[in-house]
Amino acid sequence: MNEAYLDDIRAALSLLPSRDLSGRKVLVTGASGLIGGAVTDILLGIGDCDISVVGRSAERLRRRFPGGSLHIIEADLSKDSVEGEFDYIIHSAGYANPALYASRPVEVISMGIRSLTSLLELAKSRPGTRLLFVSSDEVYGQSDAGVIRESDSGYVDCTLPRSSYPSGKRVSETLCAAYSDECGVDTVIVRPSHVYGPFFTEGDNRVYAQFFRNAIAGEDIVMKSEGGQMRSWCYSVDCAAAILTVLLKGETASAYNIADNASEFTIRDLAEMTSSAAGTKVVFRLPDDKESKGYNPVKRSVLSTERLEALGWRPCPGSPRKKITTSIFAHKEYIDGTADA
Numbered sequence: 001m002n003e004a005y006l007d008d009i010r011a012a013l014s015l016l017p018s019r020d021l022s023g024r025k026v027l028v029t030g031a032s033g034l035i036g037g038a039v040t041d042i043l044l045g046i047g048d049c050d051i052s053v054v055g056r057s058a059e060r061l062r063r064r065f066p067g068g069s070l071h072i073i074e075a076d077l078s079k080d081s082v083e084g085e086f087d088y089i090i091h092s093a094g095y096a097n098p099a100l101y102a103s104r105p106v107e108v109i110s111m112g113i114r115s116l117t118s119l120l121e122l123a124k125s126r127p128g129t130r131l132l133f134v135s136s137d138e139v140y141g142q143s144d145a146g147v148i149r150e151s152d153s154g155y156v157d158c159t160l161p162r163s164s165y166p167s168g169k170r171v172s173e174t175l176c177a178a179y180s181d182e183c184g185v186d187t188v189i190v191r192p193s194h195v196y197g198p199f200f201t202e203g204d205n206r207v208y209a210q211f212f213r214n215a216i217a218g219e220d221i222v223m224k225s226e227g228g229q230m231r232s233w234c235y236s237v238d239c240a241a242a243i244l245t246v247l248l249k250g251e252t253a254s255a256y257n258i259a260d261n262a263s264e265f266t267i268r269d270l271a272e273m274t275s276s277a278a279g280t281k282v283v284f285r286l287p288d289d290k291e292s293k294g295y296n297p298v299k300r301s302v303l304s305t306e307r308l309e310a311l312g313w314r315p316c317p318g319s320p321r322k323k324i325t326t327s328i329f330a331h332k333e334y335i336d337g338t339a340d341a
Helices: 003-015 034-046 058-064 098-103 105-125 161-183 207-216 236-249 267-278 289-293 306-310 320-340
Strands: 025-029 050-055 071-074 088-091 130-134 186-192 194-196 221-223 230-235 255-258 264-266 282-284
Touching: 003 034, 003 236, 003 320, 025 034, 034 050, 034 194, 034 236, 050 058, 058 071, 088 105, 088 236, 098 105, 098 161, 105 130, 105 161, 105 186, 130 161, 130 236, 161 186, 186 236, 194 207, 194 236, 194 320, 207 221, 207 267, 207 320, 221 267, 230 236, 230 320, 236 255, 236 306, 236 320, 255 306, 264 267, 267 282, 267 320
Parallel strands: 025 050, 025 088, 050 071, 088 130, 130 186, 186 255, 194 230, 221 282
Antiparallel strands: 230 264
């Protein structure tokens, strides 16, 4: 694995109360994805966690964690249930393809609700289990707040199929709160900002993944808009460390934003930093109708991290430019290695 990425994992471990996870049984869903994979890498770094990972492809999980000391469970959580006794469940599985939010909205909503319900029922059957649900900053919708706090709520047009994603996340958060209130399940929620990093899946077509693929191929970075949308961003390792901090210290049935205050920039800024790291340039092309239907309509999404920082979380040292560069080269090494295998 890329040494710069491993250095970031070590830095995250040094900032975490990792001893509180020693000897604990942890279940991670979506472990082959961007966020769940980084969470699992940190857990593996602790050394004596009993880690179980869930994914729809056991082969993909074995590729992602070769030689890792963990239990692999192949399951489609929208159909299959998972059994076992766990101290912690981290549910990060979900669609990472904005095009599907508009083209397959029924599946986006139903998969999210079914998988979460199954895991909440598992936690309910094992008193003392804590479940952390990975939501999204899209739950805030179109907000007038300059900096968005967990108590803020903006407008989501529920009649648009593209709203399947933010609306599904909103319902899922309410489901967590309902299970806590009615059934006594210990739940906690995180709302990550726009996350980037290495080891994203082949089907991930979010903007950062498209830019990184261009960079790795030595191609110009292709933008399908002017890229003026302002976002909070977060490196996957920093996001994973935040998730584990909230898992250990967060208040039951509460939500916590995840973002890096040093990483507030536009999509165009991300494109330019990516092209700079790769030695290419940024070009503009008009999106087709299918692409544009999947776009996030929110123009500004900047998150407050006061609640998260009050738990003791801090991002790993390093500038956004450095973390973007690490992400690009770590992912290139990863896909080159899996291709050789």
